[in-house]
Amino acid sequence: MATVELKNVSKSYGTVEVLRDINLELEQGEFVVFVGPSGCGKSTLLRMIAGLEDITGGELRIDGQPMNDVLPAKRGIAMVFQSYALYPHMTVFENMAFGLEQARLNKAEIRERVEKAAKMLQIEAFLDRKPKQLSGGQRQRVAIGRAITCDPRVFLFDEPLSNLDAALRVDTRLEIASLGKRLPDTTMVYVTHDQVEAMTLADRIVVLNGGIVEQVGTPMELYERPASQFVAGFIGSPRMNFLNGTVAAAHGAETYGIRPEHISLSPDAGDWRGRVILTERLGSDTFVHVEVDGVGPVNVRIEGRSEVHANDEVHLTPDPASVHLFDAKGRPIPG
């Protein structure tokens, strides 16, 4: 059964429409990621599910109940904010217990729930500290802990990793993924602009762009069968190469798309000939930027080390099975 259903949901601020006709059904226990460029309306959509923004059109249901006019605290949701939003004057324990006190639970039960969540997130040692005595990662875990104690049906995250440094971001991402596994009945809705987070965390990804849903699907569906040129370019790192002109025209398309990892490079033979502009060596991979004669700049990904250097002449061969073709409106042309 779907826990969260959105039917033709839209949102306007005055005359400005920021979300249009969103239709989604999120299954119970599913980990869903809303991804899209900054300003596409991801946070707004999440905040409408939370009840922090009014829904100006359409209907929201949670567990079949209409939710448009239900107070946030009565929706069975919990949210982790990008800025953590911890109460600065309360200890970690008080932060986690505050919502439970509103729910009129007795002291013993509050303590039990807080301690259980604290144990799960390994923040038991900090229960008596104030938020400002914690590092960013610890604060983030307190924010997650506060959400867990409410025992929500739906867990909402708004870019929870964006204030963390790179190493911590990976660790916390793994923790959130394992949290999703440990709460199998809780639906997770996670907002990010980072497609890597989306790909690694999601059971299903919702790609938003300019206030509409571009595509909904599993990470591999989006990667292998993008429903638009936008999705093709947004999902996958490094970005898909988009080529126009003769290459595309030869296939009867406006745009010819090929991912860097689907091109092979050889020093002496191949479909395209070009000159290396720049190489980026990451150790595990090498990205080779090639200016291909009559085609334009193409990025190639090679596993491991590569001995090509700037100004070398190279030959490239795209894998014909992995080519994506798009028409002038960015719609895919079946190959």
Added chain:
Amino acid sequence: MSKTVQKSRLSRSRTRSAWLFLAPMLLTLAIVAAWPLGRTIWFSFTDASLDLMGEARFVGFRNYLEYVAWGDGEGQYYGLLADARWWRSVWNTILFAVVSVSFETVFGLIIALVLNQQFRGRGLVRAAVLIPWAIPTIVSAKMWAWMLHDQFGIINDMLQTIGLIAEPIAWTASPDTAMVAVLMVDIWKTTPFMALLILAGLQMVPGDIYEAAKLDGVPPWRVFRKITLPLIMPAVLVAVVFRALDALRVFDIVYVLTPNTDATRTMSVFARENLFDYDKFAYGSAASTLLFLVIALITITFIMATRMDLEGKRS
């Protein structure tokens, strides 16, 4: 070894420039604050009078307290500490400060909470609220003196029109209402200042925790009690200290609105009367010195009692 020498040389030159930067302010403070204060304290131990300031002689604590024996085993205490008028003005001052600052804090808080909301024309209202504070005290005190006038004042006229009072009240002249009148004008005048300081505190509260509170299902009153109030408390306390310092040395409103009334004479007014009107310069200096001590004592007590965070360590 050479490293420590270098470091200490660097820190010595830092110390030197720090003193250099501080010097103009220290000098100014010495001239405008320390010197007059020192002189006042000195005069309070002399028999100085306005026309004979140069010939002032040291007389010890006589201006503060002196026991004069009448020879027959009886005697009497003289001096400021035995002066009922002085103690009345101390009481007036403290009453004025406590009542006015309390009302100003409550009203200021309410106004600040309103001004912190989003509504159309908020900028205009914020500016308008400041008007009473922007008018010079002498001007607003005179204005209120006219409005409170027993025969021609608009306040009596309005109260009589709506039938709240039968006879005109001599607001500023009657000892029963003089203090009320002074308090009213001061609260009217200073609430905006309080509101502004508290508003600044309110705007430091991050907005996202109110959203967290919404998700936690906290009712509005509890949000105010448990979240807003604790978070703006430091700002409120600083505002209260500022205002209390001001109120304890209140002079202009009282002097303009209700001159020469026992009911409203404050320590500052008392000191001025003795310094300049009664030609008891030394006695007035003693009053000024005590005024300084009383204000210092109350302020320090308040800061310690509320454990105020003056150095910003905790915020």
